[in-house]
Amino acid sequence: MxxxxxxxxxxxxxxxxxxxxxxxxxxxxxxxxxxxxxxxxxxxxxxxxxxxxxxxxxxxxxxxxxxxxxxxxxxxxxxxxxxxxxxxxxxxxxxxxxxxxxxxxxxxxxxxxxxxxxxxxxxxxxxxxxxxxxxxxxxxxxxxxxxxxxxxxxxxxxxxxxxxxxxxxxxxxxxxxxxxxxxxxxxxxxxxxxxxxxxxxxxxxxxxxxxxxxxxxxxxxxxxxxxxxxxxxxxxxxxxxxxxxxxxxxxxxxxxxxxxxxxxxxxxxxxxxxxxxxxxxxxxxxxxxxxxxxxxxxxxxxxxxxxxxxxxxxRMPIHERHPYVGALVHTAFSGTHQDAIKKGLAEHRERALRTGRSEREIDWRVPYLPIDPADIGRAYDAVIRVNSQSGKGGFAYVLLTEYGLDLPREMQIDFARRAQALADERGVEIKPGELYDLFVATYGKGALNAS
The missing domain is CATH 3.20.20.70 (Aldolase class I)
Incomplete structure (x- = not known):
């Protein structure tokens, strides 16, 4: 050049x-x-x-x-x-x-x-x-x-x-x-x-x-x-x-x-x-x-x-990665990021309960999220989404937040292996409903009550 x-x-x-x-x-x-x-x-x-x-x-x-x-x-x-x-x-x-x-x-x-x-x-x-x-x-x-x-x-x-x-x-x-x-x-x-x-x-x-x-x-x-x-x-x-x-x-x-x-x-x-x-x-x-x-x-x-x-x-679109406003700026697909965010959100909720204060009032310390998405009117449901790059924490988080399924650690590890195989086969993002269907097909409906 x-x-x-x-x-x-x-x-x-x-x-x-x-x-x-x-x-x-x-x-x-x-x-x-x-x-x-x-x-x-x-x-x-x-x-x-x-x-x-x-x-x-x-x-x-x-x-x-x-x-x-x-x-x-x-x-x-x-x-x-x-x-x-x-x-x-x-x-x-x-x-x-x-x-x-x-x-x-x-x-x-x-x-x-x-x-x-x-x-x-x-x-x-x-x-x-x-x-x-x-x-x-x-x-x-x-x-x-x-x-x-x-x-x-x-x-x-x-x-x-x-x-x-x-x-x-x-x-x-x-x-x-x-x-x-x-x-x-x-x-x-x-x-x-x-x-x-x-x-x-x-x-x-x-x-x-x-x-x-x-x-x-x-x-x-x-x-x-x-x-x-x-x-x-x-x-x-x-x-x-x-x-x-x-x-x-x-x-x-x-x-x-x-x-x-x-x-x-x-x-x-x-x-x-x-x-x-x-x-x-x-x-x-x-x-x-x-x-x-x-x-x-x-x-x-x-x-x-x-x-x-x-x-x-x-009449012009806003890019999905545009700071703060893009559709994907509060979303993690990477397994390590998902695990840190999941633990950070749990700590945030626990600290609010322990101090008797609202989650919207206490200091924000969640890894990988510079601000609380709720400050700008965003919900947490799209913070973690899953594909072949995701880990056990991400798959478990989606099942917990979408369906109330709190998997024990051993089941998280086993299910993550199966979910990653599905994601690798598909080559695209796995939706919550597909994860739920995979869980039921793998462990049976009886596992819904046990988890």
Missing amino acids: PSYRYASVYDRVEVPLAERHWPNAQISHAPLWVPVDLRDGNQALPDPMDPARKRRFFELLVAMGYKEIEVGYPSASQADYNFVRLLAESDIVPADVTIVVFTPARRDLIERTVDSVWGITGDVVVHMYTATAPTWRDVVLGRDGAELRGLVLAGGRDVLEFTGEAGNIRFEFSPEVFNLTEPDYVLGLCDDMTRLWDATPERPVILNLPATVEVATPNVYADQIEYMHRNLARRDSVILSVHPHNDRGTGVACAELAILAGAQRVEGCVFGNGERTGNVDIATLALNMHAQGIDPMIDFSNIDEIARTVEYCT
Whole structure:
């Protein structure tokens, strides 16, 4: 493979930090979450959401507890404009939910974007973006650094002009492809915007720093975020936001390290939809925090209903191995894993009885299961399933949980040998009913009472 054609990130952009603090930091609370499924996620779909699907997705996000939602790109399509107008002219936006609309730094498109939000009585964020990295400046926009700075400032002034005295509208700026932009150039541009928009602690400006195309290991992105965090001119008047993509498969790690480095806000999609390999998966990110004892402030207690809604709205399936939500993520086929899970679940039940507390209240210590499936609305019936890779513990667990058959150890060993032979012969998963039939055929119905 011609790997010589590709430059290291260290040859493409200066990585600014020599002394870093983020490796010693710990995540202690959830960031501000901003789902962009209705804009960034929607524009990546082969079949964009129709109005009914978009409304259903919006209502799902509200029900889950998101307080800031990017709802569209109103200047890009009539459908997006109409959806924002629906929000403005109806009562489906709760008073405590902020609406975000997205626009390029172009006067006519800014005007249409601002026009779309008139009538929304709650908080609104106008989110302006411009690509800033050298390749984008040279190849896509045909402007040098000074010319691009002029374009961005002109867009910022247009935002001020069209929003006027509207006290409910705040501002967000994204230097698109931040992660490939010269650090001092993008820092100066962000300081220009907070000065132009008069950022104050009472009315902060959101500076959103995207890894628009993921090109480096997550530690590099963390260094870039920490550099901005430590050097922005009006840091107490800025909400520092990140928007990682997943081109290298490390979008979640990029976001976690960015939070360590000073980010306060994360944009992404529920289950990670988005252009190419997707945006950062804010469901995985939130449940990773849950698994560390941090309240993500978002409700995933019925994850299967969330998944059904997302699949319906996007018309795209969720992979069976997708973290937390996939159909197989809480399932063990391996014999050693099954044995450990079976013993862990038994210890969990016994400890709850011994302490007189609910199984849902006591510490979770079950091997191979990072969180209790019940936390996200899953039952234990699919935790252990059996095939030719399974051991005696797995076969015995299925018979116990499905049919109340508690096999003595000697019978477990004998039955496992027979069940494995059946599984080897079939070459597929053995269903509980087939195991039960094998048990009866082997030991007779009288063994049902003896076990």
